Amino acid sequence: MPIQQPQTVEEVKKLCEEKGIEFIFASFSEIKGKSNAKLVPAEHVEDLFAEGAGAAGFAAGDIGQGPHSPDVVTLPDPKTFRVVPWKKNLGHVIGNAYVNGEPWPFCPRTILQRQVERAREMGFDFRLGFEAEFMLVNFDEDGNLQVADEHDNWARPCYDVKSLSRNYEFATRLSKYVTELGWENYAVDHEDGNGQFECNVTYADAVESADRAIFFRYMVDMLAREHGALATFMPKPFTDNTGNGMHFTMSLWDMENDINLFEAQDGEEDPRGFGLSDVAYHFIAGLLEHARGYAAFAAPTVNSYKRLKPGTETIRTWVPVARTWGGNNRTQMIRIARNGAIEDRTPDFSGSPYLAMAAALAAGLDGIERKLDPGPINEKNLYDFSPSQLRERGIKLLPGSLWEACHYLGKDDVLREAFGKVPKDGPEGEPSDATEDFIDYYIRVKNDEFHEVTDEVSPIEIERYLLFP
Incomplete structure (x- = not known):
């Protein structure tokens, strides 16, 4: 039988107690789709939903951060809480990215919600x-x-x-x-x-x-x-x-x-x-x-x-x-x-x-x-x-x-309008009040990826062009 999806933090707490949940993955995604998580002991479930789980965004992937940036904090949505079917003592919850207490406009989930x-x-x-x-x-x-x-x-x-x-x-x-x-x-x-x-x-x-x-x-x-x-x-x-x-x-x-x-x-x-x-x-x-x-x-x-x-x-x-x-x-x-x-x-x-x-x-x-x-x-x-x-x-x-x-x-x-504005660092990565369109940030990330893949000399190029003509 399907497990009833919780809607509130209290319902998550109750489900954790009923199902013997010991740990929870608190997850968020960056713009390329990579899912990141921290493993949180279930006894800290109230703190998790109240304070979130912090992470170095630059290390997690492409989410508009540099090594100098403040932490990305995942604030979980209780409606996403799931008991992991193949590991019954583990929970999984998805959240939105926040920085300095504010919704982070690079967060893909936030963009879709908007x-x-x-x-x-x-x-x-x-x-x-x-x-x-x-x-x-x-x-x-x-x-x-x-x-x-x-x-x-x-x-x-x-x-x-x-x-x-x-x-x-x-x-x-x-x-x-x-x-x-x-x-x-x-x-x-x-x-x-x-x-x-x-x-x-x-x-x-x-x-x-x-x-x-x-x-x-x-x-x-x-x-x-x-x-x-x-x-x-x-x-x-x-x-x-x-x-x-x-x-x-x-x-x-x-x-x-x-x-x-x-x-x-x-x-x-x-x-x-x-x-x-x-x-x-x-x-x-x-x-x-x-x-x-x-x-x-x-x-x-x-x-x-x-x-x-x-x-x-x-x-x-x-x-x-x-x-x-x-x-x-x-x-x-x-x-x-x-x-x-x-x-x-x-x-x-x-x-x-x-x-x-x-x-x-x-x-x-x-x-x-x-x-x-x-x-x-x-x-x-x-x-x-x-x-x-x-x-x-x-x-x-x-x-x-x-x-x-x-x-x-x-x-x-x-x-361009639908995806909105995001913060933009100043020269040499200095923090600033400048903004740019999310679309421009995304295009830079994807064009860099394009060059990383296509600029590599492949075996088929060696085979085809090394001794030709």
Whole structure:
């Protein structure tokens, strides 16, 4: 049975006593998605929620701090408290970053909460479910990456019952734990890639979904290690294998009446035939309008763009290559698989789910405010066309690299405003009262990452260019 989710500090204290919790991980995330935590004895639970857990932000990752900066303090949200399913004496709680007693504007969770609050002021509750794909891998004796299950080598292994059976203990533990956490897991399957799996989790409020995603990634990693494998959410760990995505299924709900506003309401006709409302189509249009800048959050690593490539008969991808929308068509960005929700297939899980969800919401709300139209439905297999052929048909492409995505992000005034201002150090790292847009900070971090990865001379370059021409 799922454990009742606590809502207050008192309920957390009671749950710790009832379940024999001895320690608690107090967790926060930086902008690249890394989850950081301090291990706090349960007898200090009141102090944890009252005073938080301090950390050197610069050491924790990219969160707008230098070695001279004051501590980042994690103030936990009691609604995120969870008993760790595979270690029953351990609790896990997620919080927001504070500095000098004030909310830290670099905190990804704070940024998402701000966008969710903006939507609520407009009367919308943003709800989101995710499908996170991952692979079970290990290294051979020569240090080469390989699929953990040596028998998982079929050309088309998707839904293969034998592969799923060989990983039965892992898959069923994961399913049971997701259900135990109260997330209503409804399926685990072997996905299209060798060694690839997916666990479907039902939708929730966007902040709750992002919190779940952070814990899910941690849980999958821990369970895989217990089963003698490594779990990777890397978008494209193998050149000749399907990549790992994190599809977002999104909808907006009426705050007062709990009605799905993406569904065509009584008396509202949908001439396009998907049973969607004008609000839904405006939201889709906003996503398409801002897709190139949004990609810097949804596909936030150099490796992400090795996943976002057209599929072939021998190398399947099932990913979007263009800014299009339509029905149950997996070659495009926005897929309409059922009434009342839209699926964005762009995101992967190599970054911060908070930032990606915040960007998706900001883009969609802009579409609603400006009453944008998503344009014609796409029913084509977009993998059949070259980039130039797509352009000839008026179909706009997604960015081809992290560098390109960051370029477009820098030009996107809507996302720039949505992510707000952050403190900026003066010359030579001196503290100052100056500020800058969060977007500019993020772009610097990501461009540095781009150069760190792409400036490295690779073995294939040596092979191809050393003695040529």
